[in-house]
Amino acid sequence: MSRELELYDVTIIGGGPVGLFTAFYSGMREMKTKIIEFLPFLGGKVPYFYPEKIIRDVGGIPHISGEEFTENLIEQAMTFDPTVVLEQQITKMKRLDDGTFLLTSHNGTNHLTKTVILATGYGTLQSVKLDLPEANHFEGTSLHYHINKLNSYAGKHVLISGGGNSAIDWANELEPIAETVSVVYRKPDFSGIESNITKMKNSSVRVFSPFEMIELKGSNGQISSVVIKEVGSNKLEEITIDSVIVNHGFIIDLGSITEWGMVMNNGTIQVNHTMATSIPGIFAVGDIANYEGKLNLIAGGFNEGPIAVNHAKLHIAPKEELKPIYSTNYEPLMKNN
Ligand SMILES: Cc1cc2nc3c(=O)[nH]c(=O)nc-3n(C[C@H](O)[C@H](O)[C@H](O)COP(=O)(O)OP(=O)(O)OC[C@H]3O[C@@H](n4cnc5c(N)ncnc54)[C@H](O)[C@@H]3O)c2cc1C
Missing domain, CATH: 3.50.50.60 (FAD/NAD(P)-binding domain)
Incomplete structure (x- = not known):
């Protein structure tokens, strides 16, 4: 059954700010990318809690409303046309014999992927x-x-x-x-x-x-x-x-992700310096990721995403070079200027 599914290089669970930027960078690394989001819209906590607030602590952007910030993040994330799936909560993960992952959402839809990047924040957001x-x-x-x-x-x-x-x-x-x-x-x-x-x-x-x-x-x-x-x-x-x-009020629920077998730390997922969780091939970024000195800032998540993507790439192709890739030098983007 899983063989009939389209196989992705990376599946990002969570379409918040960090998941969106991670999807952009994953496209730059030419990874076939899918974003799966529980809510009917992208942007995570920013449009959910503070679309009208002014964000002032992202480098190079002196001030921007949550609404405009979200619009920009979505535009950037769509640069390399990732597949976007809305209104699905991923509840199950199974590692298959060939090392790929079968993800299943609450409504039974399956997704097949070589690597997973968890960008779930503290979990799905549901209003009372x-x-x-x-x-x-x-x-x-x-x-x-x-x-x-x-x-x-x-x-x-x-x-x-x-x-x-x-x-x-x-x-x-x-x-x-x-x-x-x-x-x-x-x-x-x-x-x-x-x-x-x-x-x-x-x-x-x-x-x-x-x-x-x-x-x-x-x-x-x-x-x-x-x-x-x-x-x-x-x-x-x-x-x-x-x-x-x-x-x-609202309810935040990480759901069954806590039972997937990853080392947890106080309700968040323990990662190492490559953003890898304790399950090879599964990475975590943004609010859900925990490591010594972690700061829950959007700007911090914007660094964690590329780190996770680069190591996801290495997981798929261990002989690949670990390189930062600058957008200024990236040929496909230069054509858009
Ligand atoms: C009121 C307020 C103001 C803030 N102001 C600032 C600020 O000025 N500057 C700053 O840097 N930070 C600020 N923050 C913190 C910032 O919003 C978070 O650090 C940031 O949103 C984390 O991004 P994320 O992508 O990791 O997670 P989130 O934004 O939480 O997004 C995670 C997404 O994953 C989805 N998801 C979760 N589980 C699943 C699942 N199983 N399947 C599918 N989808 C799933 C959720 O629905 C959600 O959309 C503020 C937070 C709040 C609440």
């Missing part, structure tokens, strides 16, 4: 879902759990449910873009950074606390209004809303 029976009618259309593009809310009546840092940040970021922003939080006091709470309260954002959503109204996937109730009383309000963003 809104606990209302009608919620699934609106999910993905007018009910969202994170913001990918702030401008997609331009001119809309947005309701944000939640009271933590992200909910407050989103309210402040959307306030000048959306037509109206309402924040609904079930507790009387917000738990985010004080100065951000003050900014929100002093702006045009309508704050409802302690309130909770009790009904979403609308049709054909489009919310038209939301009924909210004051916690501890029977006071109800119905507000005209066309987009709801829920921020009730």
Whole structure:
């Protein structure tokens, strides 16, 4: 069965910033590359948690929004046309007799590869879902759990449910873009950074606390209004809303990767100076990789990716030379200038 599958040189599990840059470099080393990502979009924690934030600690980029950074990373990662598989969580790994790896996703899809680079972060990211029976009618259309593009809310009546840092940040970021922003939080006091709470309260954002959503109204996937109730009383309000963003926390789960037999270290994977895990042919980079002195910075992951790729190449072809390869000297890229 596995013989019918297309064989890749390297399969990168996780399409976060580090997985994306690793895919670019893997293309430069002429490796047939596949990226497999659990989420329906690429970019990992950056678009998931902070698309609106300004990143300032990547060399050569003084400041860039998470959203633009992600767009750039995706463009760069696609330079050598890697295969991209979205909405699959890799749950199983089997080392076959010929040394290749058979990866299986949660839905039973198989992937065959000579080497694996784990760029999974701390695991798959899943938002805590809104606990209302009608919620699934609106999910993905007018009910969202994170913001990918702030401008997609331009001119809309947005309701944000939640009271933590992200909910407050989103309210402040959307306030000048959306037509109206309402924040609904079930507790009387917000738990985010004080100065951000003050900014929100002093702006045009309508704050409802302690309130909770009790009904979403609308049709054909489009919310038209939301009924909210004051916690501890029977006071109800119905507000005209066309987009709801829920921020009730999230679950990060590494799943069965912890059971693949690699040496683990405090929930992360122990690697050596070549980014190799304890299973030959499997490497780890980014937040999931652990070694002495490790810093969980995107910039650090951008060095780990090329190291892993070069050693994955050596794993496949032990006589290959270990070389850095500069993009400035790389013939196929020079043609694009
Ligand atoms: C609010 C916040 C602000 C931050 N600000 C900065 C900053 O300014 N500068 C900085 O350097 N760092 C910052 N960080 C940290 C930075 O985001 C991480 O270090 C970086 O995202 C790690 O990248 P990664 O690719 O290793 O993992 P991730 O970004 O976590 O991506 C991993 C991807 O792998 C996928 N995945 C996991 N398991 C599987 C599986 N089994 N199958 C398929 N897919 C899977 C996940 O869905 C995810 O998309 C910040 C983090 C947060 C939360």
